[in-house]
Amino acid sequence: MPLLKLSYNGREYDVIVVDAATVQIDGQDLTVARAHAGAVRVGGRTAWVARDRDTRWVYLDGRCYEIHEPRRGAPRRAAGHHGALTSPMPATVRRIAVAVGDTVKAGDALIVLEAMKMELPVRATHAGTVAAITCREGELVQPGVPLIELDES
Amino acid sequence: MSVRRVLIANRGEIAVRIARACREAGIESVAVHTDADPQALHVTMADRAVNIGAANRYLSIDALIAAARDTGADALHPGYGFLSERAALAYACAREGIVFIGPPGDAIERMGSKIGARALMEAAGVPVVPGATPGDQSDEGIRDAARDLGFPVLLKASAGGGGKGMRIARREEDVLELAASARREALAAFGDGTLYAERLIDRPRHVEIQILADTHGNVVHLFERECSIQRRHQKIVEESPSTALTPETRARMGDAAVAAARAVGYVNAGTIEFLLDGRGVDARFYFLEMNTRLQVEHPITEAVTGVDLVRAQLAVAAGEPLPWSQGSLTQRGHAIECRVYAEDPGHDFLPQAGPLLLYREPGGPGIRIDSGVREGDRVSVEYDPLLAKLIASGETRAAATARAIQALREYPVLGIRTNIPFLIRLLEHPVFAAGDLHTGVVDELQMTLANASHDGDVPPAALAAAALAGAAPAPDASGTVSNAADPWDTLAGWGR
Numbered sequence: 001m002p003l004l005k006l007s008y009n010g011r012e013y014d015v016i017v018v019d020a021a022t023v024q025i026d027g028q029d030l031t032v033a034r035a036h037a038g039a040v041r042v043g044g045r046t047a048w049v050a051r052d053r054d055t056r057w058v059y060l061d062g063r064c065y066e067i068h069e070p071r072r073g074a075p076r077r078a079a080g081h082h083g084a085l086t087s088p089m090p091a092t093v094r095r096i097a098v099a100v101g102d103t104v105k106a107g108d109a110l111i112v113l114e115a116m117k118m119e120l121p122v123r124a125t126h127a128g129t130v131a132a133i134t135c136r137e138g139e140l141v142q143p144g145v146p147l148i149e150l151d152e153s
Numbered sequence: 154m155s156v157r158r159v160l161i162a163n164r165g166e167i168a169v170r171i172a173r174a175c176r177e178a179g180i181e182s183v184a185v186h187t188d189a190d191p192q193a194l195h196v197t198m199a200d201r202a203v204n205i206g207a208a209n210r211y212l213s214i215d216a217l218i219a220a221a222r223d224t225g226a227d228a229l230h231p232g233y234g235f236l237s238e239r240a241a242l243a244y245a246c247a248r249e250g251i252v253f254i255g256p257p258g259d260a261i262e263r264m265g266s267k268i269g270a271r272a273l274m275e276a277a278g279v280p281v282v283p284g285a286t287p288g289d290q291s292d293e294g295i296r297d298a299a300r301d302l303g304f305p306v307l308l309k310a311s312a313g314g315g316g317k318g319m320r321i322a323r324r325e326e327d328v329l330e331l332a333a334s335a336r337r338e339a340l341a342a343f344g345d346g347t348l349y350a351e352r353l354i355d356r357p358r359h360v361e362i363q364i365l366a367d368t369h370g371n372v373v374h375l376f377e378r379e380c381s382i383q384r385r386h387q388k389i390v391e392e393s394p395s396t397a398l399t400p401e402t403r404a405r406m407g408d409a410a411v412a413a414a415r416a417v418g419y420v421n422a423g424t425i426e427f428l429l430d431g432r433g434v435d436a437r438f439y440f441l442e443m444n445t446r447l448q449v450e451h452p453i454t455e456a457v458t459g460v461d462l463v464r465a466q467l468a469v470a471a472g473e474p475l476p477w478s479q480g481s482l483t484q485r486g487h488a489i490e491c492r493v494y495a496e497d498p499g500h501d502f503l504p505q506a507g508p509l510l511l512y513r514e515p516g517g518p519g520i521r522i523d524s525g526v527r528e529g530d531r532v533s534v535e536y537d538p539l540l541a542k543l544i545a546s547g548e549t550r551a552a553a554t555a556r557a558i559q560a561l562r563e564y565p566v567l568g569i570r571t572n573i574p575f576l577i578r579l580l581e582h583p584v585f586a587a588g589d590l591h592t593g594v595v596d597e598l599q600m601t602l603a604n605a606s607h608d609g610d611v612p613p614a615a616l617a618a619a620a621l622a623g624a625a626p627a628p629d630a631s632g633t634v635s636n637a638a639d640p641w642d643t644l645a646g647w648g649r
Contacts, residue, residue: 006620030617032617049618050622051623056622057567057568061612067619089507115504116534118504
């Protein structure tokens with residue numbers, strides 16, 4: 001039986017797909033059934049589902065869940081490089097305030113991003129030295145992609 | 154004056170709304186788009202579309218006027234936001250012989266100046282927040298002025314803002330000391346210690362009145378909308394009627410709004426915003442500002458009055474007289490609007506961008522969705538994160554609330570984070586049910602509401618559903634993400 005490892009809020013769950021109508025979680029059998037494209041009946045309830053790479057989105061009972069599939073061996077999206085800082089959302093790089101080799105303090109604004117008319121500073125999470133800058137001013141960047149790397153001082 | 158072809162100088166849900174109204178009225182519509190949103194929903198809803206260039210060109214008067222001229226449009230609807238409250242756009246239209254579907258430029262200008270508008274409203278007998286720059290600027294003079302205004306009183310620097318020199322005096326005996334320190338701070342910050350004293354409205358409500366004026370001198374109001382549920386001046390949930398108004402206060406606010414509109418020579422749809430102090434028979438209202446355009450929340454007025462405001466806007470622009478008298482307009486039932494934003498309530502409401510992998514709108518009696526997106530669209534970082542508005546109406550406030558909650562629970566938006574779970578928590582909250590609202594209520598409740606939306610555990614049913622989520626959908630030829638995958642495909646892929 002296919003075993004699926006899924007994680008939510010940092011906790012991992014073993015999900016066993018027993019057959020087309022049964023999914024087992026923590027030893028508990030849940031009855032699943034087809035509703036229509038994008039929708040699943042679980043027990044007596046409807047859940048809507050969609051999948052984007054390693055994220056499975058579920059809408060159930062007025063709550064939205066982003067459930068991840070941990071990829072063994074592959075780096076996690078938000079922490080691909082040691083000390084790398086990323087954008088929380090697609091954004092334009094408005095300004096790069098530091099250069100490689102600069103010493104920075106925790107909390108220093110290193111890069112200013114702009115999205116939806118809001119400026120979002122990317123701040124140093126710890127004191128250190130700028131090891132690399134991997135974006136350009138004016139560039140449109142995606143979430144999770146490293147923008148700047150800091151070595152710890 | 155005739156209106157046969159309207160250029161819609163906007164995007165998103167409001168452009169879709171206007172395009173529909175045009176089609177119903179037998180008027181052609183022209184959409185504009187930029188390099189950033191050529192496939193947006195509003196583009197396909199209009200009869201034709203013009204690319205006006207770079208992403209920020211919705212803010213270019215020249216580009217919009219050129220688009221109107223090139224397509225032979227005889228009128229322009231500005232929607233809300235962007236250039237809708239810029240007198241220069243109204244003037245530019247007038248110069249080109251294009252009907253601006255909104256007020257005359259000089260009315261926009263008069264209401265655009267805070268100080269000028271306040272003076273005009275006072276002259277027209279519209280209540281404004283009591284305040285004055287006391288002639289006697291001594292500590293005692295400030296105290297006497299504060300006593301005349303009534304406590305609590307806000308003291309602030311006449312010369313500037315930003316909270317510098319601002320003090321709240323709750324009792325007469327505190328004023329002398331507070332005035333002295335406010336003056337010192339104002340002097341240090343602005344080089345001018347002159348103080349302004351204003352009655353402080355504690356925990357005010359935001360209640361606004363919709364008005365409509367034609368070119369024949371008729372002005373009517375279409376009752377109120379309560380918009381107290383807001384965050385950093387961004388409204389989230391609006392309703393009509395307000396839980397705070399008696400029929401008598403409602404009538405006086407309506408009269409004040411009509412007087413305000415007449416005072417500036419207003420034409421077309423507009424909204425007078427008031428601060429409301431207290432509720433019931435003790436409520437006092439004060440002019441805040443006028444929005445010289447159609448409001449985002451106009452559908453709740455349409456729901457309770459039965460008036461199509463955009464259709465009325467088109468008729469007024471074509472020179473027709475208003476078909477109603479004040480006495481023929483009534484407010485019936487209750488309507489609630491929820492703004493669906495692409496934003497993350499769990500992370501300080503940060504705007505979100507990304508693909509709408511799955512997007513399904515709810516339906517049923519009393520549910521209206523005004524949206525600017527559809528499944529497969531990509532929400533861009535370039536524009537406002539408002540995706541759609543859900544308007545629920547029913548015979549009573551409780552019925553409308555129940556409908557709104559149920560509809561939100563049937564409104565799956567997957568692929569980006571939205572405030573839908575937050576809206577449900579908000580409508581389910583006892584404070585909302587009690588109608589005990591003020592403009593700071595969301596900030597007070599924010600922590601509990603935002604956390605409830607995203608943290609906590611995942612129920613087994615959600616994991617089971619996740620197990621059946623289909624494979625990643627492939628982008629289709631147009632570059633948009635195709636429909637959400639069928640979970641059955643996934644099972645097939647597991648060699649069942």
